[in-house]
Amino acid sequence: MSKQRVLSGVQPTGNLHLGNYLGAIRNWVEEQNNYDNFFCVVDLHAITVPHDPLVLASNTLTTAALYLACGIDLECSTIFVQSHVSAHSELAWLLNCVTPLNWLERMIQFKEKAVKQGENVSVGLLDYPVLMAADILLYDADQVPVGEDQKQHLELTRDIAIRINDRFGKKKEPVLKLPKPLIRKQGARVMSLTDGTKKMSKSDPSELSRISLLDSPEEIKRKIKKCKTDPVKGLEFDNPERPECHNLLSLYQLLANKTKEEVQAECTEMGWGQFKPLLVDTTVAALEPIQSKYNELMAERTYLESVLEKGATQANEVAINTLNRVKKSLGFLSI
Ligand code: AMP
Ligand code: TRP
Numbered sequence: 001m002s003k004q005r006v007l008s009g010v011q012p013t014g015n016l017h018l019g020n021y022l023g024a025i026r027n028w029v030e031e032q033n034n035y036d037n038f039f040c041v042v043d044l045h046a047i048t049v050p051h052d053p054l055v056l057a058s059n060t061l062t063t064a065a066l067y068l069a070c071g072i073d074l075e076c077s078t079i080f081v082q083s084h085v086s087a088h089s090e091l092a093w094l095l096n097c098v099t100p101l102n103w104l105e106r107m108i109q110f111k112e113k114a115v116k117q118g119e120n121v122s123v124g125l126l127d128y129p130v131l132m133a134a135d136i137l138l139y140d141a142d143q144v145p146v147g148e149d150q151k152q153h154l155e156l157t158r159d160i161a162i163r164i165n166d167r168f169g170k171k172k173e174p175v176l177k178l179p180k181p182l183i184r185k186q187g188a189r190v191m192s193l194t195d196g197t198k199k200m201s202k203s204d205p206s207e208l209s210r211i212s213l214l215d216s217p218e219e220i221k222r223k224i225k226k227c228k229t230d231p232v233k234g235l236e237f238d239n240p241e242r243p244e245c246h247n248l249l250s251l252y253q254l255l256a257n258k259t260k261e262e263v264q265a266e267c268t269e270m271g272w273g274q275f276k277p278l279l280v281d282t283t284v285a286a287l288e289p290i291q292s293k294y295n296e297l298m299a300e301r302t303y304l305e306s307v308l309e310k311g312a313t314q315a316n317e318v319a320i321n322t323l324n325r326v327k328k329s330l331g332f333l334s335i
Contacts, residue, residue: 002036007141007179009040009082011202012059013051015212016066018283019200022187022254023147029071031145031182037077038139038315039067044082044089044131048124049113049203065304066213069294080311082135087319091134092127094326098163099130108152116203133157138319140177148188149199154181168329175329176322187254193227196243214291217284224280235267235275252279255286 008028010020028039041063043056060081067079082088104110104126114121136144136157144154161176169175192198192209200210208223215223228244237246237260252275253263267275297304328334 004035004142005139006031006035006037006143006145006182007040007136007139008038008145009042009045009135010063011046012041012043012056012063013046014059014202015214016063017190017200017202017210017212018251019147019190019210020202021070021213022190022251023184024145025067025070025072026187027145027182027184028077029073032073032076035076035143037072038141038318039072039077039079040082040135040315041067041080042082042132042135045128048122048128049117050120061301061304061308062298064308065294065297066290068297068304068307069290070213074307078311078314079307080315081308084308084312085138085315085319087138087316087323088131088134091138091319091323091326092131094330095130095133095137095160095164096127098167099160103156103159104129107156109149113203129153129156130160133160136179137161137176138322139315140318140322141179142177143182144179145182145184147190148183151181151183154179164326164329168326175326186250190251191243191247193223195228196245196247211283213287214294215287217280220283220287221280224276224283227276229272233271235270237264248275248279252282255279256282 006028008024010016010024016025028037041060043060046056046059064079064081068074072079107129110126110128113125117125132153133156136154137160144150144157146154158178161174161178164176165174190200192200192204193211194204194206194209198204198209202210204210208226211220211223227248229248230242230244232242232245235245235249236242237249239246249263249267252258252267253260256263258266270278324334
C-alpha cells in the first residue's frame with residue numbers, strides 16, 4: 001500500500017518560534033518516515049497583511065533552511081515555496097466561487113487579525129483560508145499536522161471539498177479528497193512568555209513574548225529571566241489559575257523530551273529561581289543543533305536554491321493534475 005500524504009506549511013514572516021516548532025515542525029519531522037510529505041513555505045499567505053518586499057525573499061529562504069535544519073529529510077519529504085507553484089492561486093480562485101462569504105467572516109483568525117488592520121484589512125486576509133484549502137486539496141493530502149489554532153481552517157477546508165464533491169463530483173468519484181487535521185495534544189498551543197493566556201505569536205509586538213529558533217543563548221537567558229511567573233510556592237501543571245506555570249513546565253517537558261510525570265516529580269518542590277536556569281539550559285541545548293545546521297545551510301545558498309527548485313518541480317507535478325481534475329469537473333473548455 002502506498003503511504004498516506006501529508007501537507008503542511010508555515011508563513012515566512014520573521015523568525016520561527018518555539019510555538020511553530022513544537023506545534024508543527026517537530027511533529028512533521030517525527031512522523032515523516034510514515035508518510036509521503038509536502039512541506040510548503042506559504043509566502044502568498046505572508047502578504048495578506050502589510051509586508052516589506054525587501055525581506056520577503058530572504059525570509060522565505062530562511063524558513064526553508066529552518067525546515068531542513070529542524071530535520072526534514074528530502075528522502076521522504078518535498079520542500080517548496082507556495083508562489084513557485086501557480087496552481088495554488090488558480091485553485092484558490094475556483095474554490096472562492098463556491099465558498100459562501102459568511103463562512104469566511106466567521107473565521108476566528110480573520111476576526112482577530114482584522115481588528116489589528118482597521119480600515120486597511122485586505123480581501124486577501126478574508127480569503128486566506130480559501131488559499132490554505134487550495135494548498136491542502138491540491139496534494140490530495142490525507143493528514144495536515146498543525147497547531148490547535150488552525151483547526152477551524154481545516155474544518156473549512158473539508159467543508160469546501162464536500163461542497164465541490166456534492167456539486168461537481170460523481171458518487172463513486174469525488175473530485176477532492178477530504179483531509180484530516182493532525183493536532184497533537186502536547187505543544188499544540190505554546191503560550192506567550194509574557195502572558196500565559198495568549199498564544200506565542202510572530203505578530204506580538206514584544207520580542208520578550210517568544211523564543212525564536214535562532215535566538216542566541218544570551219537572548220534565551222534574558223527572555224526566560226524576564227518571563228512572567230507567579231508568587232505561588234512549588235510548580236504544577238494544569239492549574240487554570242497558573243497559566244504561566246503550566247506553559248513553562250510544558251515547554252521544559254517537550255524540550256527535555258521527558259514525560260509529564262517525570263517533570264512533575266522533578267519540579268514540584270522547585271521555586272522559579274531553581275527552575276528558570278534549568279529551562280534556559282534545556283532550551284539552549286535543544287536549539288543548538290538546529291542553529292548549527294542552519295548556519296551551515298545558509299552558507300550554501302546554491303544548495304538551498306536547488307532544493308527549492310527540485311521541490312517546485314515535484315510539487316507542480318502533483319498540483320497540476322489535481323487542478324486539471326477540478327477544472328474538468330467544473331466544466332471548463334480544454335484545448
Ligand atoms: P504560522 O506562524 O501562523 O505560519 O503557523 C505555522 C504553524 O505553527 C501552524 O501549524 C500553527 O498552528 C503553528 N503554531 C503557530 N503558533 C503556535 C503556538 N503558539 N503554539 C502551537 N503551534 C503554533
Ligand atoms: N494558515 C497556516 C498558519 O498560519 C499556514 C498554512 C498555510 C498552512 N497553508 C497551509 C498550514 C496548509 C497547513 C496546511 O499556521
